[in-house]
Amino acid sequence: MTELKHERLREQLLAMIAQDLTSHERLPTEREIAASFGVSRVTVRRTFQQLEVERRIYRIQGAGTFVGEPVIAKTLELTSFSQDMRQRGLQPGSRLLLSEVISAGDEIGYALGLRPADPVIHMERLRTADGSPMCIDNSYLPSSLFPGLIENFREGSLYEVMADTYGIRLDWADQILRSSVLAESEAELLDAPAFSSAFIVERTSHDQRGRPIERGVSLYRGDRYFFQLRTG
C-alpha cells in the first residue's frame, strides 16, 4: 500500500481497464478523472504517460485516451538468471565451476574502466533450468569493490550478495547478442550436441551513477533459450 497519488491512481485505472473496458474503448477525459479521483490533471497525465509507455493505453490528441490491446511479451529487463527462469516457468539452479582472482587484461579492463593489471574476481557458473544445463556464465568483478567475496560466495544469487553485503545495486546494462555454435568442450558441459546453435551474451552492468560494475559473458543453449523483447 503506497501513499503516492499517482501510484494509487495507476492501480485504480488498471482495475477500471480490466473490469469495465475493452480494447480501443475510450477512457474518461483527463479532466474527468482528475475531478472524480480528487487529484490534479498533472498527476493524471503523469500516470497516463507511464501507462502509455507500457502500451496499456494510447492517446490521440483532440480525440481522447483509449485502452490498448493486451500484450503478452515484456520488455527485456535487467533481471538475474534466476528471475528470468522463474518468469519462464522453470526452476533455476546453479553450480560454481570456478572462482579465482586474475588480472583484468585488456578487454575486461576496458569494459570495467580498470588497468589491465588490476585484479578482478572471475566466477564461472553452470546455470540450470529444471535441473538440466541452460547456460555457462562468466562474471568479472573489480576485486577492490568486493573484498572477501571470493572466500564467502559459493551459491545463491550473486546479485543479492552484491546488494545486501556490499550495498552495490546494478541498475542497467549494455548487452551484445551474438549467434554461434557450441565447441565440443562447451557442448559437453551443456549436455548438448557439438556444433548446435547457441547465444553468446556479452554484458557490462552499471550502477545508477553509470559506473561499470560487472562484465559478463554467457553462453546459452540455442535450442532451449530465446529472447523476447519489445522495440519502439
Add this chain to the structure above:
Amino acid sequence: MTELKHERLREQLLAMIAQDLTSHERLPTEREIAASFGVSRVTVRRTFQQLEVERRIYRIQGAGTFVGEPVIAKTLELTSFSQDMRQRGLQPGSRLLLSEVISAGDEIGYALGLRPADPVIHMERLRTADGSPMCIDNSYLPSSLFPGLIENFREGSLYEVMADTYGIRLDWADQILRSSVLAESEAELLDAPAFSSAFIVERTSHDQRGRPIERGVSLYRGDRYFFQLRTG
C-alpha cells in the same frame, strides 16, 4: 528549430554537458536552471526526466543532478533494415525474391488478428550490406490494408511506402530472437557455409493504436550480424 521549450532546453543542456562538464560533475540545480533559462521548474524536470532515461544524467535526491558516463550503444529501436545498416556504417541493398498473395494460415493469422483464410501479401527479400548477403526477410501484411501494393512495390523501403502511400506508420514491435544454424538452401542464398550460425527474428509490428500491421520472419547471418541493446 523547434519552438517547444523543453526541446530547446534539452539542446542547451546537452551543449552545456558537452562543452563545460565531464562525467559525474554536478549540474546546476533545477531551480537555478529554471531561473537562468526562463522556464518553470516543471519544464526543467520534464527535460531532466528524458535525459535520465537516456543515461545522459543521473539524479540523487538531496544531492543533485550529475553528468552520466558517455555511452556508445543505443537502445534497440524499431528501425528499418536500411536505417539499421546505415547506423552500422554499411550500405544497404535489397532484392525482391518473391511477391504473392496467400492465405494467412494459423500462425500468421493469429499474429495479425485475421482468420486463417484471409488473404495476406507475402514478400520475400534478400537484404544485402555493402553488396553481400546479410539477411533473408519475409514480410506478411493484411491484403485489405494495402490494396495495389503487390502490383506496385518492387524496390525501395517497404516502410516508407506503407507510410507515404497508405498512411500507416509502424510504431512498435514485439520480437523473438532465436539462435539457429543455416539449412543448405538458406546458406546458398546467403552465400555462407551450410550449418553456420544464424539469428531467426520473428516480429509483429503495430501502429500507435496497438493494431498488428506486419508479421515478419528474418534470418540473419550469425557471422556478420549482432544485436546491441540496453536493458534496465
Add this chain to the structure above:
DNA sequence: AAGTGGTCTAGACCACCCG
C-alpha cells in the same frame, strides 16, 4: 464550436543528503 490531449506556469510541501 466544443471538447480533447499537449505544453507551460508559479508555488507549495515532503524526503533525503551533507556539495
Add this chain to the structure above:
DNA sequence: GGGTGGTCTAGACCACTTT
C-alpha cells in the same frame, strides 16, 4: 539547518479532432 530532488496543485493557453 539549509539545500537538493520528488510530489502535487490550480489554472492558463495552444493544437488538434470531431464523442
